[in-house]
Amino acid sequence: MSPDFDVIIVGGGPAGLFCAWELSRSDLSVLILEKGDDINQRTNLTSGLGGAGAFSDGKLTLSPETGGHLKDYLGEEATCELIDYVDRLYLEFGAPSKIYGVGDEVEPLKRKAALSGLRLIPVPIRHLGTDRCRAILTKLKEDLGNNVSIAIETEARKVMVEEGTVKGVETGGGQRLSCRYLVLAPGREGASWLSQEARELGLSAENNPVDVGVRVEVPAPVMAPLTDVLYEAKLEYFSSSFDDRVRTFCMCPEGEVIVETTGGDDPVTTVNGQSYSTKKTPNTNFALLISSNFTKPFHEPIAYGKYLARLANMLSGGVLIQRLVDLKTGHRSTQERIERSIVQPTLPGATPGDLSFVLPYRHLTGILEMLDAMDKLAPGVTSRHTLLYGVEVKFYSYRLSLSSVLETEVGNLFAIGDGAGLTRGLVQASGSGVVVAREIMRRAK
Numbered sequence: 524m525s526p527d528f529d530v531i532i533v534g535g536g537p538a539g540l541f542c543a544w545e546l547s548r549s550d551l552s553v554l555i556l557e558k559g560d561d562i563n564q565r566t567n568l569t570s571g572l573g574g575a576g577a578f579s580d581g582k583l584t585l586s587p588e589t590g591g592h593l594k595d596y597l598g599e600e601a602t603c604e605l606i607d608y609v610d611r612l613y614l615e616f617g618a619p620s621k622i623y624g625v626g627d628e629v630e631p632l633k634r635k636a637a638l639s640g641l642r643l644i645p646v647p648i649r650h651l652g653t654d655r656c657r658a659i660l661t662k663l664k665e666d667l668g669n670n671v672s673i674a675i676e677t678e679a680r681k682v683m684v685e686e687g688t689v690k691g692v693e694t695g696g697g698q699r700l701s702c703r704y705l706v707l708a709p710g711r712e713g714a715s716w717l718s719q720e721a722r723e724l725g726l727s728a729e730n731n732p733v734d735v736g737v738r739v740e741v742p743a744p745v746m747a748p749l750t751d752v753l754y755e756a757k758l759e760y761f762s763s764s765f766d767d768r769v770r771t772f773c774m775c776p777e778g779e780v781i782v783e784t785t786g787g788d789d790p791v792t793t794v795n796g797q798s799y800s801t802k803k804t805p806n807t808n809f810a811l812l813i814s815s816n817f818t819k820p821f822h823e824p825i826a827y828g829k830y831l832a833r834l835a836n837m838l839s840g841g842v843l844i845q846r847l848v849d850l851k852t853g854h855r856s857t858q859e860r861i862e863r864s865i866v867q868p869t870l871p872g873a874t875p876g877d878l879s880f881v882l883p884y885r886h887l888t889g890i891l892e893m894l895d896a897m898d899k900l901a902p903g904v905t906s907r908h909t910l911l912y913g914v915e916v917k918f919y920s921y922r923l924s925l926s927s928v929l930e931t932e933v934g935n936l937f938a939i940g941d942g943a944g945l946t947r948g949l950v951q952a953s954g955s956g957v958v959v960a961r962e963i964m965r966r967a968k
C-alpha cells in the first residue's frame with residue numbers, strides 16, 4: 524500500500540518551511556504538521572507557522588562559525604555555499620540589501636576589544652527586524668508548491684518505526700499518518716519532545732553545553748560605537764575566576780526585551796530580545812550567556828536550564844529585573860529604584876527582585892566580570908542604571924547523532940533545526956531544511 528505522503532515535516536519554523544519550499548521543486552507529496560496557529564493568526568512567540576523565526580529579531584548571520592554546527596556535517600565550503608543560497612532566498616522574499624560587520628571600521632574595534640580582554644568575532648549580518656521576519660516567512664509559505672499541504676494545530680506525538688526504518692507519525696488526535704521520509708523540525712518548543720522520542724527509539728545523542736545567563740539593557744548610545752558598525756557585537760570572554768566562557772548573544776540595538784514561554788506541556792518563562800526595522804526604543808539589549816559543561820556525562824541539560832528558569836518564575840511570576848548597582852551591593856531592586864533609573868525597562872511587566880537568589884555564584888561572577896571588560900570597550904555598560912533581566916536560557920543543549928545528510932540512526936528519519944541541537948539561528952536552521960530536502964529528492968529519483 525502506498526503511504527499517505529512521500530514526506531512529512533514536523534514543525535513549520537524556518538527549518539521545516541525551507542525544507543518544504545525546496546521540496547516544492549519536486550513532485551513529491553509533502554505534509555507539514557504544525558502544532559501552533561497559522562502565521563497570521565498566531566500570538567505565541569515560539570509556536571505556530573513560521574516558528575520562533577516569525578517573531579525573531581531577524582538577524583541573518585552569514586557565517587559558518589555562528590548560528591549552528593552545520594560545518595561539522597557538511598564541511599566549510601559546502602556550508603558557505605548553503606548560507607549563500609539561503610541568503611539569496613531571504614533577499615528574494617524581501618530582506619534588505621545592507622550588510623553590517625564588514626569594512627574598514629571593524630579591525631580597530633577588534634583591536635580595542637583585545638585590549639579589554641575580549642575577543643570580538645566579526646560576522647556579516649543582514650538585519651530583517653521582527654516585522655519583516657513574519658512578512659518574509661509569509662511570502663515563503665505562499666510560494667510553496669501545490670504538492671505541499673499544511674496541517675495547522677496538529678501536533679506530532681509519536682514517531683512510527685518498523686525494522687529500523689521510519690513508517691510515519693501519530694498525531695496528538697490519534698491519527699496515524701504514513702510516509703516514506705519523516706523530517707523532525709520541532710525547534711526549541713519541541714526540543715524536550717524530540718529528546719524523549721529519541722530516547723524511546725534508542726537514538727544516540729550528545730549534550731551541548733548549557734547556556735544560561737541574563738539579558739542586559741543599557742541606553743542605546745552606550746553600545747552605538749559597536750552596533751552602528753557591527754549591528755551585533757559578538758564578544759567572547761573567559762572568566763578569570765572560573766575560566767568559563769561568557770559571550771554576548773542576540774544584541775538588539777534600539778530594541779525591546781520580551782518574554783518567551785517555551786517547553787510544550789511543561790512550559791517555563793524566560794527572557795529574550797527583539798527589534799523592529801522601523802519602531803525604535805531608546806535602549807539596546809543583549810544576552811550574556813555562560814556555557815557550562817558540568818560533569819561528564821551530563822544527561823539533563825534541558826532540565827537544568829528549566830530548573831533555573833523555574834526559580835526565577837517562582838520568585839517573580841515570570842521575569843526578574845534588577846539594577847546592576849543593586850546586584851553588586853547585595854540589594855533587591857524595588858519598583859521605586861527601577862523608576863529612578865535613567866534606563867527605563869522596555870519590558871515593564873518584569874518583577875523587581877534579586878538575581879542572586881536564582882543564578883549560581885559561578886554564573887553571576889562570570890557575568891559581572893564580562894560586564895567590567897565590556898565597559899572598557901563601550902563605557903557606560905557598568906553604569907549603576909544598567910538593568911539585568913533573568914533568566915535567559917537556550918534550550919538547544921541536546922544534540923542528536925546525525926549523518927552528513929542529517930539522517931538519524933533510523934532509516935529515512937531526518938532531524939533539523941534548533942530542536943535537534945543542530946542549529947541556533949535562522950540561516951543555519953533554514954539551510955538544514957534545504958540539505959535534507961535535496962537528499963530526499965536525490966533518494967526519491
Ligand SMILES: Cc1cc2nc3c(=O)[nH]c(=O)nc-3n(C[C@H](O)[C@H](O)[C@H](O)COP(=O)(O)OP(=O)(O)OC[C@H]3O[C@@H](n4cnc5c(N)ncnc54)[C@H](O)[C@@H]3O)c2cc1C
Nearest residue numbers: 534536538558574575576580582679710713940941948949
Ligand atoms: C525572540 C527571538 C529572537 C530571535 N532572534 C534571532 C535572530 O535575530 N537571528 C537568528 O538567526 N535567530 C534568532 N532567533 C532564533 C531563531 O528564531 C531560531 O533559530 C529558528 O527559528 C529555528 O528554526 P526551527 O525551524 O528549527 O525551529 P522553530 O522556529 O522554533 O520552529 C519549530 C516549530 O515546530 C513546532 N512544533 C514543535 N513541536 C511540534 C510537534 N510535536 N508537532 C508539530 N509541531 C511542532 C513549533 O510550534 C514551532 O512552530 C530568535 C528566537 C527568538 C525566540
